[in-house]
Amino acid sequence: MKIFDALACDYLALVGADLQEGQDLPEGPELEKTAQQIVLSARAKEQEEPLRLSFAHLLCKPDFNLDSFFLFGLWEEDDTELRDFLSQIYRLAWPDAEWPPQWKDYAHIEFVRTPGPTWSSYINRWGPDAPPSVAERKAKAKR
DSSP states (O other): OEEEHHHHHHHHHHHHHHHHTTOOOOOHHHHHHHHHHHHHHHHHTTOHHHHHHHHHHHHHOTTSOGGGGTSSOTTSSOOHHHHHHHHHHHHHHOTTSOSSOOHHHHTTOEEEOOSSSTTHHHHTTTSTTOOOOHHHHHHHHHO
């Protein structure tokens, strides 16, 4: 099954703007609210199941660069925090889904690039206005 990679990008972008402004990933009630927003938005567009399949596929591949789905380059060196966030979103959004997702159930999924310059911000993410990485933000917070 082929799914546009932009599908996951669109829904993860719901938290991307906050991250660009230097905020941390949502936790607690904010995390639950974010998961609810993602599911409700996907359901309204009849994209909930492809989104669930996309997230499960991403979570099954520990070597996959999840940061590429956020487009901001915030987790260049270590996406552990991002992977944990996606796991929590998945478990909150689809509490009845099997956990953890097994690769054999999602190996048939293939991400395909969205045609055209849909994600030009990804190309320009290293510009002078690029947000600081998670490591840079944590170092700054310690000062």
